[in-house]
Amino acid sequence: xxxxxxxxxxxxxxxxxxxxxxxxxxxxxxxxxxxxxxxxxxxxxxxxxxxxxxxxxxxxxxxxxxxxxxxxxxxxxxxxxxxxxxxxxxxxxxxxxxxxxxxxxxxxxxxxxxxxxxxxxxxxxxxxxxxxxxxxxxxxxxxxxxxxxxxxxxxxxxxxxxxxxxxxxxxxxxxxxxxxxxxxxxxxxxxxxxxxxxxxxxxxxxxxxxxxxxxxxxxxxxxxxxxxxxxxxxxxxxxxxxxxxxxxxxxxxxxxxxxxxxxxxxxxxxxxxxxxxxxxxxxxxxxxxxxxxxxxxxxxxxxxxxxxxxxxxxxxxxxx
Numbered sequence: 478x479x480x481x482x483x484x485x486x487x488x489x490x491x492x493x494x495x496x497x498x499x500x501x502x503x504x505x506x507x508x509x510x511x512x513x514x515x516x517x518x519x520x521x522x523x524x525x526x527x528x529x530x531x532x533x534x535x536x537x538x539x540x541x542x543x544x545x546x547x548x549x550x551x552x553x554x555x556x557x558x559x560x561x562x563x564x565x566x567x568x569x570x571x572x573x574x575x576x577x578x579x580x581x582x583x584x585x586x587x588x589x590x591x592x593x594x595x596x597x598x599x600x601x602x603x604x605x606x607x608x609x610x611x612x613x614x615x616x617x618x619x620x621x622x623x624x625x626x627x628x629x630x631x632x633x634x635x636x637x638x639x640x641x642x643x644x645x646x647x648x649x650x651x652x653x654x655x656x657x658x659x660x661x662x663x664x665x666x667x668x669x670x671x672x673x674x675x676x677x678x679x680x681x682x683x684x685x686x687x688x689x690x691x692x693x694x695x696x697x698x699x700x701x702x703x704x705x706x707x708x709x710x711x712x713x714x715x716x717x718x719x720x721x722x723x724x725x726x727x728x729x730x731x732x733x734x735x736x737x738x739x740x741x742x743x744x745x746x747x748x749x750x751x752x753x754x755x756x757x758x759x760x761x762x763x764x765x766x767x768x769x770x771x772x773x774x775x776x777x778x779x780x781x782x783x784x785x786x787x788x789x790x791x792x793x794x795x796x797x
Contacts, residue, residue, distance in 0.1 A: 480581035486526035489780035513605035546579030550605035568595040572608040606791035610641035616744035625650030633695030635661035766790025
């Protein structure tokens, strides 16, 4: 099968198209013919081993996992002998978590993983881009117990996680303010944001507004400046935090006199989360946002574009 393989950390050019062995499903696994995947900020960080801490988990001198990609949509080609919930021909989508491997034509997946039947209402490319931002935003918003009529600010509202966070916070009944660049104001409004702040013209930390929850989806916000914009007992979500931001967040949680809670860390998800996202997609309450679509052969080009940091929503990869 065709796959994008990388054997060393580095620039997008380390990603090479190769023929590799097609996997065979174990008893509890399904074999998925992948039709679409996506390039996310996490893929870029792993490819570059940036921050350096990536190497501690994914291989000190070279990557332990040679095929990146954590989201997918496709159809089931074969199933293991003990699989009960899926059948050959089912169209499915989901998130591989830390097993990666979706930059390829095929991937084996445990039946009880973060997977659901694909909604009929959208294409493989459209549904493949949802699980990365969708599971990240859902994990943190559920953990923060977002309530109806709470004021939520999403910083980086036009990115993969930000576009999902705006839509999910609205679904939970919050009053949502999105922060983005001038070019993305209309996009963020179209996702349901009640108010949009153009960060090139206005600093939300200086306008006197306070929020129950601030969600930084891109790790480009001043943490210390944002604290005054949180209400007492407010929550600060740093979904893209590096080590220094995580440590800063822990210190704030322990020492802040206004009882502000800071949330960071690795997300977790399961099949019920993917099924929840599916329900919202079918109800028209969660829409995919795709900036560009590339072929598998154009993976290095796709990574180059994502690394510039200006994408709107997601980058889809079509796999023939």
